[in-house]
Amino acid sequence: MKKLHTTTLLLLISGSVFATCNQDAYYAGLPTNLNGYAFKSKLSSHLERSHRSISYGALLKAYKKTDRDTSYDADNSLLDMYSENPAGRDPYVYGSSGRSCGQYKNEGDCYNREHLFPQGLFNKKRPMKSDIFHVYPSDGKVNGMRGSYPFGEVVEARWTSENGSKLGNSKSPGYTRTVFEPIDEFKGDIARAMLYFAVRYESDIPRFKETPMTDGSYEQTYSTWFLNVLLKWHKQDPVSEHERKRNDAACNYQKNRNPFIDHPEWVMAIWEVN
Numbered sequence: 001m002k003k004l005h006t007t008t009l010l011l012l013i014s015g016s017v018f019a020t021c022n023q024d025a026y027y028a029g030l031p032t033n034l035n036g037y038a039f040k041s042k043l044s045s046h047l048e049r050s051h052r053s054i055s056y057g058a059l060l061k062a063y064k065k066t067d068r069d070t071s072y073d074a075d076n077s078l079l080d081m082y083s084e085n086p087a088g089r090d091p092y093v094y095g096s097s098g099r100s101c102g103q104y105k106n107e108g109d110c111y112n113r114e115h116l117f118p119q120g121l122f123n124k125k126r127p128m129k130s131d132i133f134h135v136y137p138s139d140g141k142v143n144g145m146r147g148s149y150p151f152g153e154v155v156e157a158r159w160t161s162e163n164g165s166k167l168g169n170s171k172s173p174g175y176t177r178t179v180f181e182p183i184d185e186f187k188g189d190i191a192r193a194m195l196y197f198a199v200r201y202e203s204d205i206p207r208f209k210e211t212p213m214t215d216g217s218y219e220q221t222y223s224t225w226f227l228n229v230l231l232k233w234h235k236q237d238p239v240s241e242h243e244r245k246r247n248d249a250a251c252n253y254q255k256n257r258n259p260f261i262d263h264p265e266w267v268m269a270i271w272e273v274n
């Protein structure tokens with residue numbers, strides 16, 4: 001009796017807490033015989049059960065470990081996808097004493113927390129508001145210009161940030177209004193973060209405010225034009241060293257992972273078999 005009790009307790013601990021951030025062990029309980037939206041739902045439950053929500057303030061602290069540039073200039077400054085110049089000198093950097101906003105007027109004034117999936121769409125509620133896998137440090141001015149516009153590819157930029165991120169009308173068939181286009185180096189990073197969000201919150205997103213990014217379904221989640229942009233970006237900009245390091249470091253805080261960084265092939269296994 002006592003022995004059984006101990007075994008049950010151990011199973012409960014290992015089954016519900018996901019104490020490990022080890023990549024293989026983290027996914028060990030997932031079914032291997034599913035794909036498409038059936039697999040997406042299983043993955044969603046797995047990401048939710050292991051997720052330990054951190055506070056909004058804790059994000060700024062976490063960024064000191066998760067979002068340092070140790071891969072591009074490797075100067076240990078804050079890695080901001082909206083200002084990083086992967087091919088040369090950054091237009092400005094946020095070092096260890098870099099300022100979080102605050103007021104800003106120009107690029108380089110201060111950084112803040114950018115919700116890749118805009119927080120207005122879920123009324124700034126947690127756990128979405130502080131989910132590190134879609135909330136990134138970014139320059140305040142560029143973040144403000146992006147606003148709540150969907151990501152996409154622009155026909156012609158009517159505003160360009162210092163690292164070349166663009167705002168303009170979308171060239172996607174099916175959507176021609178304003179979109180924000182990050183630089184090529186970070187297109188896959190952003191696509192995988194948005195796809196994580198679609199899976200983690202698949203049962204919540206249809207109840208969020210309407211946006212051209214979503215289609216109202218629990219299954220596909222994103223509108224076809226938007227999903228096509230993300231799938232294209234995911235393929236053209238494969239997982240980088242920086243993303244792998246960030247995924248590992250972020251798990252230490254939040255206890256779950258972005259599965260599309262660990263298993264890029266799952267993107268196609270979910271969205272391209274349906």
Ligand SMILES: [Ca+2]
Nearest residue numbers: 069072073090
């Ligand atoms: Ca840099």
Ligand SMILES: [Ca+2]
Nearest residue numbers: 185186189237
């Ligand atoms: Ca990239």
